[in-house]
Amino acid sequence: MERHWDAICVGAGITSLAFGAQLVHRYPNVRLLVIDKHTVPGGYATMFRRPKADAIFDCSLHKLSGMGERGNLFRILSDLGLTKELDLHRSEEYFEANFHDRVFKLSNSIEQFQVDLLREFPAQSQALKEFFEELAVHGRNGYYQFQMMQGNYEVDFAELRFAHRHLKNLTVEDALRQRFNDPDLRRIIAATGIYVGGFSSDLGYLYFLHVLYATLTQGNAYVKGSSQRLSDLLAQRIENAGGKVLLGTNVHRVISDNQDSVNGVVTSKGNFYANRVYINASPHYAMSQLFDEHPGLTLVRMKLAKLQPSRSTTTLYLTTDLPPEQLGVESAESMIFSENLDWEPPSQSDDSCEMLAEQAFWNESTMELTNYHLLDPSGGSILCANVLDDIGHWPHRKSELYKEKKHRAQLALLERLYQAKPQLCGHVKYVELSSPRTYERFTNNTDGAGYGAMVGTDLSGHIFHHGFPISGVHFLSAWVAGPSYEAAFGYAEMKVNQWAA
Amino acid sequence: MNVEKFLCDAILELKDIDESELVPSLSFEELALDSLDYVEIQLLIQKRFKVAIGPELFSTGKLKNLGDLYRHIEANQEQALAA
Ligand SMILES: Cc1cc2nc3c(=O)[nH]c(=O)nc-3n(C[C@H](O)[C@H](O)[C@H](O)COP(=O)(O)OP(=O)(O)OC[C@H]3O[C@@H](n4cnc5c(N)ncnc54)[C@H](O)[C@@H]3O)c2cc1C
Numbered sequence: 001m002e003r004h005w006d007a008i009c010v011g012a013g014i015t016s017l018a019f020g021a022q023l024v025h026r027y028p029n030v031r032l033l034v035i036d037k038h039t040v041p042g043g044y045a046t047m048f049r050r051p052k053a054d055a056i057f058d059c060s061l062h063k064l065s066g067m068g069e070r071g072n073l074f075r076i077l078s079d080l081g082l083t084k085e086l087d088l089h090r091s092e093e094y095f096e097a098n099f100h101d102r103v104f105k106l107s108n109s110i111e112q113f114q115v116d117l118l119r120e121f122p123a124q125s126q127a128l129k130e131f132f133e134e135l136a137v138h139g140r141n142g143y144y145q146f147q148m149m150q151g152n153y154e155v156d157f158a159e160l161r162f163a164h165r166h167l168k169n170l171t172v173e174d175a176l177r178q179r180f181n182d183p184d185l186r187r188i189i190a191a192t193g194i195y196v197g198g199f200s201s202d203l204g205y206l207y208f209l210h211v212l213y214a215t216l217t218q219g220n221a222y223v224k225g226s227s228q229r230l231s232d233l234l235a236q237r238i239e240n241a242g243g244k245v246l247l248g249t250n251v252h253r254v255i256s257d258n259q260d261s262v263n264g265v266v267t268s269k270g271n272f273y274a275n276r277v278y279i280n281a282s283p284h285y286a287m288s289q290l291f292d293e294h295p296g297l298t299l300v301r302m303k304l305a306k307l308q309p310s311r312s313t314t315t316l317y318l319t320t321d322l323p324p325e326q327l328g329v330e331s332a333e334s335m336i337f338s339e340n341l342d343w344e345p346p347s348q349s350d351d352s353c354e355m356l357a358e359q360a361f362w363n364e365s366t367m368e369l370t371n372y373h374l375l376d377p378s379g380g381s382i383l384c385a386n387v388l389d390d391i392g393h394w395p396h397r398k399s400e401l402y403k404e405k406k407h408r409a410q411l412a413l414l415e416r417l418y419q420a421k422p423q424l425c426g427h428v429k430y431v432e433l434s435s436p437r438t439y440e441r442f443t444n445n446t447d448g449a450g451y452g453a454m455v456g457t458d459l460s461g462h463i464f465h466h467g468f469p470i471s472g473v474h475f476l477s478a479w480v481a482g483p484s485y486e487a488a489f490g491y492a493e494m495k496v497n498q499w500a501a
Numbered sequence: 502m503n504v505e506k507f508l509c510d511a512i513l514e515l516k517d518i519d520e521s522e523l524v525p526s527l528s529f530e531e532l533a534l535d536s537l538d539y540v541e542i543q544l545l546i547q548k549r550f551k552v553a554i555g556p557e558l559f560s561t562g563k564l565k566n567l568g569d570l571y572r573h574i575e576a577n578q579e580q581a582l583a584a
Contacts, residue, residue, distance in 0.1 A: 462536040
């Protein structure tokens with residue numbers, strides 16, 4: 001195969017593919033090589049098959065935000081001419097809230113969502129009004145941040161100033177406690193954090209407002225045929241323009257000329273050369289495995305130490321013998337809340353008490369349940385339940401202890417599911433569990449964090465790549481863009497804008 | 502108001518540092534700006550001086566310290582005003 005390219009991407013995750021497809025669309029002559037160790041493109045935006053169970057499982061939720069008329073993602077996909085090729089499902093509901101003593105649905109339109117919350121929490125009406133005003137201003141400004149930096153979105157500077165001063169340093173937990181005194185209401189609002197891999201004590205409030213704004217006001221859609229469909233379409237675009245998506249190939253090292261500018265990569269299929277290399281893998285992994293020693297990298301590593309990985313997930317994939325809607329799972333998405341009001345996630349360093357960690361992550365944190373059958377009946381009767389987790393209390397994959405722990409997790413999550421949705425009992429045909437170790441294995445993401453970096457209150461680690469000492473090296477992933485496909489596409493667009501600079 | 506004075510005031514608003522430390526050789530590393538601080542500075546400059554600071558100027562290290570930033574704005578300002 002040809003060994004010289006204009007640019008090489010290390011990793012074919014959704015961010016690389018989004019970058020590549022936009023790049024070749026804008027510059028049809030650019031020759032791009034995208035390399036991934038996995039045998040399918042998409043990174044975490046993929047699916048896996050279990051033919052014996054007649055099942056195809058999507059790895060992520062494949063819920064796309066920003067798919068309304070004014071949505072950032074819709075605009076980018078339209079520019080690429082992809083909206084027609086994607087078969088989208090739009091849901092009426094944001095999610096169904098499941099408490100042990102009551103269940104109610106929350107709408108996917110922000111106006112109706114407010115009405116639903118007012119109906120359930122009438123005593124919080126003034127607090128809710130103020131919260132939605134805050135969301136409308138600061139959530140919107142955060143959402144259009146990339147546009148703002150490119151001069152396409154006019155911002156009120158006083159609002160921006162206020163937000164950076166007063167909201168950036170608050171956690172979601174602190175902000176919601178200051179604003180609402182009903183713990184159930186706080187849990188409903190904080191539940192959205194699971195989309196970006198953070199509990200309310202982890203996430204920065206300003207960033208969180210932007211996520212809520214994106215998912216509630218800019219139009220949600222699910223991709224039929226799983227997120228793999230989107231990844232495949234993007235990979236096809238790259239190949240149609242003369243690029244190459246080289247799969248099943250491990251990148252071992254990035255090569256640099258006199259160590260000052262990049263000139264290629266060493267892989268399991270030999271060397272490939274280019275003067276620009278875009279790293280899609282986790283930067284923690286990249287900095288420890290892909291670069292030779294270089295004096296300038298010490299500073300990068302110091303800055304990187306401040307970039308926290310997001311929470312990981314433990315996920316239960318299952319099939320049922322009847323459509324899940326007939327078994328009490330009426331919504332595309334349900335959030336299942338525990339009875340314990342004041343649980344705390346054990347800190348990342350405290351994996352000393354395994355039982356406490358299991359109790360907290362599996363039984364007491366919010367569980368998200370997706371009914372894929374409602375989104376795409378042709379895919380089969382498939383459900384998927386997620387809880388945020390931490391790799392710290394998981395032993396290494398090949399040990400007996402790991403197997404036992406996986407078994408315990410499966411039982412705990414199933415039991416919780418049966419408690420919330422008793423009609424599922426006796427109808428589950430096939431079950432499989434993935435742990436934070438599974439994500440680590442498939443993506444090389446440190447801490448098993450499928451989402452990328454945590455956007456907490458300390459944002460200094462997010463600029464670890466500024467002034468990178470080897471010119472031509474770029475970082476491109478949810479670790480710099482922020483978790484979610486929409487952020488990945490937005491950041492990729494910004495990188496394409498910089499191609500000619 | 503000159504560029505240097507304007508930016509010094511803005512940075513003093515942004516960061517808790519002493520005015521005497523704000524010398525042109527002070528690097529952005531030393532200023533310990535976070536990602537949103539960069540956004541704010543970029544927008545402020547765009548609004549005040551009509552000079553676009555592409556995010557890559559910071560990320561590639563083309564602008565390393567305050568002095569680089571002053572010079573960049575001054576060099577591009579005339580053109581921006583004429584446009
Ligand atoms: C449970 C869960 C649900 C989610 N649901 C949603 C959702 O509904 N909507 C949404 O918008 N977002 C969702 N997300 C977030 C979203 O999936 C991620 O933010 C996004 O997929 C990250 O993409 P990426 O390209 O940055 O990284 P990755 O997908 O991790 O891609 C990195 C790629 O690099 C490759 N790689 C690494 N090292 C090497 C090497 N040495 N050589 C070759 N290749 C290498 C890996 O194989 C991988 O393919 C979810 C995340 C999780 C964990």
